[in-house]
Amino acid sequence: MKSAIEMRIKEYIKTQGLTNRRFAKDVGMGESTLYKKWREPQSFTEFELRRIANILGINYEQASALCVETKNRDSIQAEQQIESIKGFHIRSGVLLVMVVLGVGLLSVVLHLLSEIRLDKDERLHLPEYRARYIGAGVDLASSDLGEETAFHSSLYDYEFLDITVETLGEDISLTGKMRWTLKRDSTLTRLSDFSAEGKHLGDTAALVYTVKDPVDSEVWIGTAMMYMPRSGDANGYWMTIHNDKDPAGTGPFATGTIELIRREM
DSSP states (O other), X not given: OOOHHHHHHHHHHHHHTOOHHHHHHHHTSOHHHHHHHHHSXXXXXXXXXXXXXXXXXXXXHHHHHHHHOOOOHHHHHHHHHHHHHTTOOOOHHHHHHHHHHHHHHHHHHHHHHHTOOOOGGXXXXXXXXXXXXXXXXXXXXXHHHTTOSSBOOOOEEEEEEEEEEEEETTEEEEEEEEEEEETTEEEEEEEEEEEEEEEEETTEEEEEEEEEETTTTEEEEEEEEEEOOXXXXXXXXXXXXXXXXXXXXXXXXXEEEXXXXXXXX
């Protein structure tokens, strides 16, 4: 039995010409997590449900109601048709004609609705987080970094495997595998999924990356600035905040280098 929220999401994905993976990414979760949660809609958090409601163009209360309702669309339509004809004593032939006409009319309406395409830029998206800040910044010289105690000590080595880079206009994406190894214990190594998205202007790429650990189901995020010409190798620097406690007592920020050697497709 499908949940009402699952059917509503699938209808939206079909109408917008999206993929399940793209919708899950817009919500801020993995595709497999979306599958699991729309089959158990009570497991959606309020934050996730508000994002889904915002994307679908409905309010939070409507989205919550869809999570409670578990009847499939056919049974809902059948119940509505039965309720609409209660109290009327008509011949079976006339009743059949009315049902057929009702289903036909409903099919036409659903078809017309499926043809409607809403431009995402025209849809109102309410901010999920809003704040105001004031502050300052300064460029750090290489000599300054030795005095900084906000940075982690060197904990890991990283190896990037089969990274695919795609650029369309100014938009860039990277996908592939990353193997990380603990420096103080080389036997502790793990292969993780690596992905990044950002802007590619000239030879400069600004990225937000994600590393997913399939073993512990953990996710790390960070940023990177890359010198990435359309031909030749690429290099740059990344920055993140480590979850692991630093044995040296510093942290939590971590930064390092990225060196990518171009291969033939």
